[in-house]
Amino acid sequence: MEFLRYVKVLAWKDVRVEFRSREIIYTMSFFAAMVVLLFSFAFLKQSATSNDMTGSSEHSPGFIWVAVLFAGTLGLSRAFDRERETGTMRALLLAPIPRAAIFLGKSVAIAIMVLVVQAVVVPLVALFFDAPLFTHPLALVCTLVLGTIGFSVVGAVFAAMLIKTGSRDVLLPVVLYPILVPLFIAAIKATAAMLDGALGDSWFWIRFLAVYDTIFLIAALWTFESLVIE
């Protein structure tokens, strides 16, 4: 219980700092929206019957998750940069709280930011590509939340390790994306199955996401202590 209180306090600290300036959320959301826009320029097709450009919803799961992944990486490096600039990370590591609590607090804060970005991206994709994303709200929410948890858990570990490295902005996606591929496949498949109305498949992939999250949460909690030492 004490542990969860620490996690809550740490996450709340990050969220409060963020909502004062709203720097990360604004930039991330703008970037994600811009990625979706660029995708629409790349993938829109001239419709056969009229002269209009129409969006097809078949690629929309990919658009959502690529935009979220890119924007999330941006947010991750910025969130940890902020800790480094003000020296908060050192203070946190010196504080008499378990390292795992620091890690979880940070992950929760990042997950909240990513969820805010998704709240912008998903309606935008639904609007631009005419995708029936909101027909199964429960499956959609589960996919988004579980995908976000996995991303923020793995992302927080690597971003925390890279905090003192000079070339962290380049190295973060290099180390993060190969590890995130199963998550990415599962999230895209779950969303695509949902769009096709195949709810059974969708729930299967949502369970896969849950397994991925559990495995990496355990691995992260287990290794974080020895990975991040100052």
Place this chain on the structure above:
Amino acid sequence: MTNSSRSAPLFIGAAVACIFGFGYTLSLIFYQTPLSAGPLYFNQKIFYYHVPCAFMLFLAVIVCGIASIKYLRGRDQRWDDVSVAAAEVSVVFGTIVMVTGVLWAKPAWGKWWVWDARLTSALLLWMTMIAYQLVRKYGGAGSERLASGLGIFAMVNIPLVYSSTRLWKTNHPSANTVPSLDPSMRAALWFSVLLFTVFFILLLRLRINARRNERRLYECREMALDAGIF
């Protein structure tokens, strides 16, 4: 160093055995295994080196992961040497797997690349190990912690990547590549696997020695600086 010089005869013996063994596998592969067991063409001959190299790729990643865990536990530099060596050897075997795989896919399936689960997961693993090399090279101080984190996560990721890519492929026709093998073919394959395992250990050993020498050179330089030689 004393350790390596003591086992030098064993090392040289194994290397010589490897060289003759490779010659013998060529005779096994090209003159003693039939193609008549199934609808097989001459391109199937690539199988006998391609599959053992793929095994070695996975073995190297697992060795790297275990050495990384050991390193994080005890901070023993020797385990770090092992994980560096295993990662580098895994990239070499991964390159072989990719090149031979592409050269086999073209005559067998008519395409240079097929998004089969096995191919995709091997590709991802190879990419992860290349990311490991990048981290080692450009990570700067403290990169060994980051790299060992990546090594552990890559090992944990193997089953997830494989299952996700296999399930991802379910609604496509799968190219079943493993035919029912003739006993002599199986013997040739396992002999080849054994030989590549010995060769893998030799390469690993060599790379570990090189790594130790690198560290020794660094120590010598420090001592030289202290003595005011530079």
Place this chain on the structure above:
Amino acid sequence: MTLRVFPIFALLLLVLTASVNTASAQVKGPAPYASEMREQCIAEMQKDARILAACEESHSSKYQVQDAKRAVKDKQFVVAAYAAIWAILAIFVVIMWLRQRKLSIEITRLEAELKKAAAE
């Protein structure tokens, strides 16, 4: 010294691979299935001119040429694959050997200088 031998040996293996006999690529069919029905079937089929023509055609040189072409093309791919394996391994071993040599030269030089400095 084994390291120095390996690239030479890899080259040798390369030549060996390139000279392999494609004769082993010939596909043997299964042994004929002996039965009275079989004889009867063959007799029935031989009455049909179209089937006979198709059989004639399948034995024609066209298919043999096709198979031979495939075998030759396959051989090129197999040789390329084996060449790639030996080349990659040889390059890795040579690079490692060069690196190792550079390191040991530097170490012996430094150690000698350190010893000299200690003696003075």
